[in-house]
Amino acid sequence: MKKALLPLAILAALPAVAMADVQIYGRANISVDLLDDGADFSEVAMSSNSSRLGFRASREFDGITAIMQIEQEIDYSNQGSNWASRDTFAGVRGGFGMVRLGKFDTPFKRARGPANLFGDQLGDMRNLTRAGAGRFDERTPNTVHYQTPDFNGLQFNLAYSLHEGTDPSADGDDNAWSFSVTYGVGDFEIAGAYESYDENRSQGGRDAFRLAASYKISDVTLVGFYQTIDHDNDTFDSDVFGVGASWSFTEKMSVKGHWLRRSADPADSDSDMLAVGLEYRAGRQLRFYGNFAMVANDDNVALTPWAQARTTNRAGSAGDTASGFSLGMRFDF
Helix, strand or coil, X not given: CHHHHHHHHHHHHCCHHHHCCEEEEEEEEEEEEEEECCCCCEEEEEEECCCEEEEEEEEEECCEEEEEEEXXXXXXXXXXXXXXXXXXXXXXXXXXXXXXXXEEECHXXXXXXXXXXXXXXXXXXXXXXXXCCCXXXXXXXXXXXXXXXXXXXXXXXXXXXXXXXXXXXXXXXXXXXEEEXXXXXXXXXXXXXXEEECXXXXXXXXXXXXXXXXXXXXXEEEEEEEEEEEECXXXXXXXXXXXXXXEECCCCEEEEEEEEEEEECCCCCCEXXXXXXXXXXXXXXXXXXXXXXXXXXXXXXXXXXXXXXXXXXXXXXXXXXXXXXXXXXEEEC
């Protein structure tokens, strides 16, 4: 017992200034879900929804600040974890903006933010935007990212992924570019992004553009979204578009909903997703939620509203309507 307590005693004895720039943070996002694929599956499951544990550190040196982060996914439903599987990087920031290197969300992925009403929940928009082999919404490895300073609400991001694996491809053509422009003023926010992958990336050569916007009117927030994908393989081409809204009808309670449509190139491969939810915020760090979501599929597609950002990932049934009901809690620390 004494040996087990020794590391804690050593940490406690360190000067306070040595620990001042280190932060341990995380998120526990767990839900119990009733899932129905519209065919022969209807069961209750527990899911850990992008739960995470991370470490951040920063230190200022002569006008610039060194930064680093290590973040991993935690599976509360099955006691699993994967070290440094999420945004993990090192870099510097200052009056020039920020430069970092590592593995993290691309500017394109983050640009969905203004319209992201159901992030990491049943009904997440990525169930449509990230569908198919030629997907986007990625966290790219071996990436260099530059973010400009904030110019009165206007900001630019440029990221370049040098290669996908540990080593570059012998034939080259395995890099990726991602660029975004974001602007926010008052109750209005908009983000536009473009991303391109070379032909030797694992999901193939592809390009995409997306636009997301939100506008708050009193207690109501309106959102809109559009995305188009152009893949070297035309069968993976698609457009996704939709609208949504949230209403904070008390200080702690809100209701939200969105509709999104994915229009794919192959015949009979379109999908529509509808999600509605109720949320109670006990405080800034704790919330409880209940969601209903469904995806109606054409004959040649089998998407579900539960495929993304969740440990529960039961396959859908082609041509059927997959639906689910979720009760969950999210605790940020």
